[in-house]
Amino acid sequence: MGRKQVWDQDDVLASAMRLFRHRGYLGASLRDLEEATGMHPGSLYRAFQSKEGLFSAALDAYNEQVVEARVRAHLREAENPVAGIRSFFTSAFDTDSEPDPGCLLTNTAVESFTIPQATAGVRRGLETIESGFADALTRARARQLLPAELDVEMSAAQLLALYQGLLVLVRSGTAAAKLHTITDGALASIGARQARTVKQAKKEEQR
């Protein structure tokens, strides 16, 4: 009974997500969000209660769809875990969209004093990434792609920090080539044999 909802929740949240990612929470006005989602204020408030509510829903969607999917594809299900870690990094800044919107988690973490109720979602997303790193590292170590004495927990935490840092540099306009260099170096210093040999192989080709 009653009228049918004409908009698709996933579509609307995807649009809102994109806008929040580019402009931040404060930078995205309700008028902008209306235009982006094609919804009217009444419907938006009926569905999400407030701007905060819409943002929370978009952040949850980001965690459940974007973050989870990326962690699964690059980290948990990658056949080569070390290559997976590398592509998890590089896919974050080798984007077609110009300028790179970065990561909603990174951007929200920085803005989180303005949106205190978003910190829980940020923490959840960061934990998902960190445990994904840990999974990939464990598997890599088991396959002797990484040194046996590697401290997985610590390296995972380190990779998370580095990842967030790269996404800050992305927003500041750092060239993608430099971010690639940092990625390579990080994998090398963790002790990735394959990463190192790939890199050395390229060097040797140039001789």
Add this chain to the structure above:
Amino acid sequence: MGRKQVWDQDDVLASAMRLFRHRGYLGASLRDLEEATGMHPGSLYRAFQSKEGLFSAALDAYNEQVVEARVRAHLREAENPVAGIRSFFTSAFDTDSEPDPGCLLTNTAVESFTIPQATAGVRRGLETIESGFADALTRARARQLLPAELDVEMSAAQLLALYQGLLVLVRSGTAAAKLHTITDGALASIGARQARTVKQAKKEEQR
């Protein structure tokens, strides 16, 4: 000739800096800034032209005073460069102020789509830090605190990314203990002998 200026430029910029650091550019309203600086809108606009102008001045002051001072003290003039790098990191999140406001460069980089004319200042600050890292690493390598084959440029870039990442995690409320662990691990994986022995010494004590 004319009336004397009653406010001190350094004091005013320090207050503005603190507010922008906590709340971000969009989150700090002119009314907030008036209260924080003790100035009235007319004087503010007379001196800084606009909110953007005030922000730019505050960012420049941050670079010239906070960033430069920190880089000099911890990186360029530290007698032990490796310990200096460590304290450069830890001093960023072992703050008395609760919650930790993070770094104005980090926060601004993320918000930079809203303030395009701030990207130059951000880049300048990041470069200052990176070259400070490079200086400390070079000196450490010369004193054989780091492996002779260390790639200084690359490690400096890596440290910069890690540093920015830690400051994101700070804003998300990550415990300081974890950030310390990451710092230790990063120094160890770069190959800091001293860092590694300190850590191992602690471990051995616990046995």
Add this chain to the structure above:
DNA sequence: CTCGTAGTTGAACGATCGTTCACAAAATAG
């Protein structure tokens, strides 16, 4: 003492912010 100049003050402006609400439209139940 007077006058020109530089600095301060705070009321007020239009624009835009997030949000509400009365009403119209579409679906189902009886």
Add this chain to the structure above:
DNA sequence: CTATTTTGTGAACGATCGTTCAACTACGAG
């Protein structure tokens, strides 16, 4: 059909935003 319920629409609200400006105050030069 009518009655009931759910959803869509968009004008409008008060609050706050960044900014302006005319009146006022304090200082130095002559």
